[in-house]
Amino acid sequence: MSTLTYPEVGATRLGPLPKGYNHLHHRTRVGRGADDFAVAGAAVTEWRMHRAAGTRVKAPARRAEPGGTVTMALGVGPLRLSATCEVIWTAYGEEGRTGFGYGTLAGHPENGEECFVVDLADDGTIWFTVMAFSRPAAWYARLAGPLVPPVQLWYARRLGRTLRRLVAEGDSAEE
Template sequence: MVAGVDLTYPEVGATRGPLPRGYQHVHAGAVIGHGRARFEEAGDAVLHWGMQRGAGVLVHADGDVATVGAEVSVGLWPLRAPCRVVYVLEEDDRRGFAYGTLPGHPETGEELFAVRYDPADGAVYAEVTAFARHATWWSKLGGPLTRLAQRIITRRYLKAV
């Protein structure tokens, strides 16, 4: 982990609202079930790194639950990408967390992993919102491939919970 270092971007928390300019944006969602029980189950999974692990991403975290300030290294072998949790959502109808990139991550930006319950029809949604840009020469060089990989992994996140 890389405790004590700053995040690699200034727009900390921006996945809460309008995404900042100068980055690639991701906003994806899918219905994953219905009912309050399904929402509670999925919300618990998200807060326990379930989207990442369920998508096949390796997770090495400070703890079993995402908490503000927790550091986590995520990736697919052999790549490890260090991040820090910047906020946690524990609302009546929304659960999740966002983490931001730390030095050593091939991208710079933030990603929100959440589930949302719609009381109007009982639908439960998995959602991923992110903004990122390349931070290394090799991620810039592989730009089209890294964007494709991002789309694939985002779909896997949505199916993971």
């Protein structure tokens, strides 16, 4: 296991999020019923949601597993930013919940943790949640300062829209 860059490991699993960080919490409805829940959960944990949203994903495993590393890259050409994280927890269908959380490793522009979770509510509604706590680690993240939280929220919303589209298409096929 690699060394994470923050001490509050696992705080995105059940909360509360730790003080001293920027917090992100975005929740969006993506579907309804058991079939949509299965499609959404697979798209999230098998990296398809991120890829469909335009993120390059380099992961050694087909799906998120604790201890696995994943490198995410956003941007174009020389403006592409890559960051490596370690999956620290997963939830596979436990009590209507599927998803994972990952934490930052050395070299990531931020220190913190982020999770991507799909929940099946009692009324059959499928909710997708992105929750994170982070603070700048790299000089350029500190320089970006107040721009970072709105960009993180924009990306969380993009993931929600992408997942809603994948669920509507019934995209549960493996890559």
